[in-house]
Amino acid sequence: MDxxxxxxxxNEPARWQRVLLNANNFVxxxxxxxxxxxxxxxxxxxxAYFEIEDASSSSEKLNENLYEKMNKLSKMGIRxxxxxxxxxxxxxDEQLLPPFVxxxxxxxxxxxxxxxxxxxxxxx
Amino acid sequence: MDxxxxxxxxNEPARWQRVLLNANNFVxxxxxxxxxxxxxxxxxxxxAYFEIEDASSSSEKLNENLYEKMNKLSKMGIRxxxxxxxxxxxxxDEQLLPPFVxxxxxxxxxxxxxxxxxxxxxxx
Amino acid sequence: MDxxxxxxxxNEPARWQRVLLNANNFVxxxxxxxxxxxxxxxxxxxxAYFEIEDASSSSEKLNENLYEKMNKLSKMGIRxxxxxxxxxxxxxDEQLLPPFVxxxxxxxxxxxxxxxxxxxxxxx
Numbered sequence: 001m002d003x004x005x006x007x008x009x010x011n012e013p014a015r016w017q018r019v020l021l022n023a024n025n026f027v028x029x030x031x032x033x034x035x036x037x038x039x040x041x042x043x044x045x046x047x048a049y050f051e052i053e054d055a056s057s058s059s060e061k062l063n064e065n066l067y068e069k070m071n072k073l074s075k076m077g078i079r080x081x082x083x084x085x086x087x088x089x090x091x092x093d094e095q096l097l098p099p100f101v102x103x104x105x106x107x108x109x110x111x112x113x114x115x116x117x118x119x120x121x122x123x124x
Numbered sequence: 125m126d127x128x129x130x131x132x133x134x135n136e137p138a139r140w141q142r143v144l145l146n147a148n149n150f151v152x153x154x155x156x157x158x159x160x161x162x163x164x165x166x167x168x169x170x171x172a173y174f175e176i177e178d179a180s181s182s183s184e185k186l187n188e189n190l191y192e193k194m195n196k197l198s199k200m201g202i203r204x205x206x207x208x209x210x211x212x213x214x215x216x217d218e219q220l221l222p223p224f225v226x227x228x229x230x231x232x233x234x235x236x237x238x239x240x241x242x243x244x245x246x247x248x
Numbered sequence: 249m250d251x252x253x254x255x256x257x258x259n260e261p262a263r264w265q266r267v268l269l270n271a272n273n274f275v276x277x278x279x280x281x282x283x284x285x286x287x288x289x290x291x292x293x294x295x296a297y298f299e300i301e302d303a304s305s306s307s308e309k310l311n312e313n314l315y316e317k318m319n320k321l322s323k324m325g326i327r328x329x330x331x332x333x334x335x336x337x338x339x340x341d342e343q344l345l346p347p348f349v350x351x352x353x354x355x356x357x358x359x360x361x362x363x364x365x366x367x368x369x370x371x372x
Contacts, residue, residue: 006236011266011372018135018167022232025209029230043266043372085273106277108270108370112254115368120239122232123247123371124135124167130360142259142291146356149333153354244363246356247371248259248291 003036005119007111011043013051015124020069022124023078032076038114039073042083042107049082049101050092067098074100083107127160129243131235135167137175143248144193147202156200162238163197166207166231173206173225174216191222198224207231251284253367255359259291261299263372268317270372271326280324286362287321290331290355295338297330297345315346322348331355 006026010019019039027035041049048066074080080101087094087103094103104110115121130150134143143163151159165173172190198204204225211218211227218227228234239245254274258267267287275283289297296314322328328349335342335351342351352358363369 002240004233004236004240006232009370022166025207025230026232026236029209029233042270083273085277106273108254108274109252109277111370112252112274112368116250116252116366118240120236121245121369122133122235126364128357128360128364130356146290149331149354150356150360153333153357242364244360245369246257246359 003034004030005036005114005117006038007114007119007121008037008039009107009111009121009123010039010041010045011107013044013048016045016048016066017069019124020066020073022122023073024069027073027076027078035077036119037077038079038081038119040081040083040104040107040110040114042086044086044090046082046086046092047090049080049097070098071100081107081110083110127158128154129160129238129241130162131238131243131245132161132163133231133235133245133247134163134165134169135231137168137172139248140169140172140190141193144190144197146246146248147197148193151197151200151202159201160243161201162203162205162243164205164207164228164231164234164238166210168210168214170206170210170216171214173204173221194222195224205231205234207234251282252278253284253362253365254286255362255367255369256285256287257355257359257369257371258287258289258293259355261292261296264293264296264314265317267372268314268321270370271321272317275321275324275326283325284367285325286327286329286367288329288331288352288355288358288362290334292334292338294330294334294340297328297349298340318346319348329355329358331358 081104082101084103084105205228208227208229329352332351
């Protein structure tokens with residue numbers, strides 16, 4: 001079987017836990033060696049890459065263990081991308097992104113190109 | 125014309141009426157004999173498969189006639205799937221799913237595989 | 249490179265600014281001559297095509313400059329579609345749609361067919 005190629009799209013911070021859970025279930029179900037998956041964050045969702053240290057003070061606990069979950073998934077082969085337009089709009093410095101996150105010129109272009117290359121699109 | 129192949133993805137209970145309306149409009153527009161469509165529920169959306177009997181007491185009437193609508197669509201050829209990870213997370217017994225719903229190991233995998241087979245993805 | 253083909257799907261009025269921003273970033277990033285893009289509105293999202301004149305009175309300013317942004321994007325080659333089922337459900341007269349918007353029989357069918365033709369799907 002060819003690898004299952006998937007793009008997860010997230011543009012709302014509140015959906016991170018759901019995205020990470022979905023990605024984790026996907027890896028567990030199909031096996032790390034059989035997937036080619038990337039999580040593309042644009043819009044307000046990119047802020048979560050920088051709020052990780054504030055996780056413990058989040059009243060909603062939405063960011064609880066966010067960094068650990070992302071980091072673990074990245075070690076299982078899931079790639080993370082951040083839209084540069086969104087970073088600029090939120091005055092965020094891409095040099096300060098977690099090491100496992102790659103900045104892309106435009107999240108929408110990344111998603112469109114990957115689908116043209118045969119990736120499935122999932123919006124958790 | 126080949127059949128139009130579509131996966132509808134739902135992961136939030138409040139969106140069921142919208143998904144079912146979209147699927148119904150799709151069948152009416154294209155014709156039952158020309159479609160190959162599946163509704164894949166994961167996350168909290170799987171709970172709706174089990175709350176059907178409580179529909180009449182819903183203050184929001186969100187579930188009003190939910191079972192009837194699902195059942196009617198299933199008779200028009202629309203398939204329904206439930207993510208087994210989500211069922212487990214909500215302690216729901218897949219033996220008690222409505223007869224027209226199939227449990228799949230992981231909703232995300234189902235959606236990814238179907239897209240790899242040429243299904244369009246729609247998130248109502 | 250072939251043109252990048254994208255369908256943007258919107259079914260909630262509150263997401264228009266996001267959709268238009270995403271489409272605008274996409275055109276700026278890839279170039280007007282390299283894209284083939286359509287925004288398909290169904291559900292409640294079609295109402296925004298008719299509420300444009302009320303924009304200045306919107307307390308949330310969600311519709312601020314909505315018409316101008318849509319019009320500008322249409323001049324950059326982005327197409328706009330409205331689901332006829334949704335128009336009917338909201339008792340909206342398709343004759344009164346802005347000149348750059350085309351009514352389609354069913355938004356879901358439009359989205360499914362375009363994906364079958366190789367368009368990427370994005371739900372902002």
